[in-house]
Amino acid sequence: MIEAQGLTKRYGKTLAVDDLTFSVTPGRVTGFLGPNGAGKSTTMRMILGLDNPTSGQVRIGGKRYSELHHPLRTVGALLDAKWVHPNRSARAHLTWMARSNKLPLRRVDEVLDLVGLSSVAGKRAGGFSLGMSQRLGIAGALLGDPEVLLFDEPVNGLDPEGILWIRKFMHRLADEGRTVFVSSHLLSEMALTASELVVIGKGKLISQSSTEEFVARATDSTVKVRSPQLEALREALERASAQVEPAEDGLVVSGMDSAKIGEIAMQQGAVLHELSPQRGSLEQAFMQITGDSVEYHADLEAEARDVLAPTAP
Ligand SMILES: Nc1ncnc2c1ncn2[C@@H]1O[C@H](COP(=O)(O)OP(=O)(O)OP(=O)(O)O)[C@@H](O)[C@H]1O
Numbered sequence: 001m002i003e004a005q006g007l008t009k010r011y012g013k014t015l016a017v018d019d020l021t022f023s024v025t026p027g028r029v030t031g032f033l034g035p036n037g038a039g040k041s042t043t044m045r046m047i048l049g050l051d052n053p054t055s056g057q058v059r060i061g062g063k064r065y066s067e068l069h070h071p072l073r074t075v076g077a078l079l080d081a082k083w084v085h086p087n088r089s090a091r092a093h094l095t096w097m098a099r100s101n102k103l104p105l106r107r108v109d110e111v112l113d114l115v116g117l118s119s120v121a122g123k124r125a126g127g128f129s130l131g132m133s134q135r136l137g138i139a140g141a142l143l144g145d146p147e148v149l150l151f152d153e154p155v156n157g158l159d160p161e162g163i164l165w166i167r168k169f170m171h172r173l174a175d176e177g178r179t180v181f182v183s184s185h186l187l188s189e190m191a192l193t194a195s196e197l198v199v200i201g202k203g204k205l206i207s208q209s210s211t212e213e214f215v216a217r218a219t220d221s222t223v224k225v226r227s228p229q230l231e232a233l234r235e236a237l238e239r240a241s242a243q244v245e246p247a248e249d250g251l252v253v254s255g256m257d258s259a260k261i262g263e264i265a266m267q268q269g270a271v272l273h274e275l276s277p278q279r280g281s282l283e284q285a286f287m288q289i290t291g292d293s294v295e296y297h298a299d300l301e302a303e304a305r306d307v308l309a310p311t312a313p
Pocket of ligand 1: 034
């Protein structure tokens with residue numbers, strides 16, 4: 001469990017983190033979402049005691065980082081995958097970490113196996129691809145078998161296979177009952193990875209909710225309906241104050257949920273061939289919620305375009 005209370009960090013004139021209050025619970029992946037420069041890394045550094053808050057506090061399992069007796073057994077983190085000494089092998093790097101933190105050396109081979117690096121354990125980390133470096137970073141985070149894990153932009157720059165691996169691995173860690181907090185500016189990625197979202201912009205909390213709620217709250221949900229008795233159904237829905245638009249082979253209904261639409265269809269004796277809620281994307285949700293902030297809006301629009309754009313042939 002991570003709990004931030006009024007967490008604030010000022011660097012000179014820059015208010016990097018502004019009165020953040022949120023909590024991250026065990027057993028699920030919580031996404032920490034916001035555009036570049038929103039304050040995600042600064043928040044993570046404060047959670048890990050690498051930076052002191054200007055005001056407010058953050059606790060892990062009820063304690064400040066500096067109060068933890070065995071920090072690596074409580075919280076593991078991947079902040080920058082490339083900080084490993086390039087001439088050290090993966091195994092030598094993890095052994096050094098285990099020794100300096102008084103962790104059992106048998107754990108080194110266990111974590112190498114967990115992240116699938118056993119076969120390259122003796123190779124120089126400097127020759128690793130980004131994906132392998134991320135795995136090594138994750139192995140380091142897992143050395144102390146901690147309950148709480150923090151990952152800062154873990155999929156940045158990875159190929160689709162690497163992204164999928166990280167996503168599955170995070171789900172697995174959460175399924176083991178751990179607290180998994182992962183930052184990203186990739187909105188689509190977070191929709192697939194996280195079931196809970198802490199969303200920030202300009203250092204401030206925009207929302208904390210389930211990913212589903214975040215999208216549902218911020219986008220207009222509609223329901224697609226197909227029926228052989230379309231006209232009669234359309235009239236009945238309009239009489240019940242739903243907004244109805246024609247679609248290619250049916251209707252798109254807003255202002256009414258699918259349960260109510262199904263009841264009205266039954267009363268009309270209309271057969272339903274389709275009754276499917278259409279959800280907006282996380283991108284739309286973020287745009288809507290942060291729409292009043294021109295700076296972020298532009299930034300996010302560009303990001304959403306990058307995320308969603310098909311790659312050029
Ligand atoms: N050590 C520092 N000194 C001065 N300003 C800083 C420092 N660290 C961060 N900042 C500023 O604080 C703000 C938040 O930065 P931070 O790196 O936490 O954002 P972020 O959401 O992690 O973005 P990114 O994904 O680009 O890293 C930015 O305006 C940044 O320039």
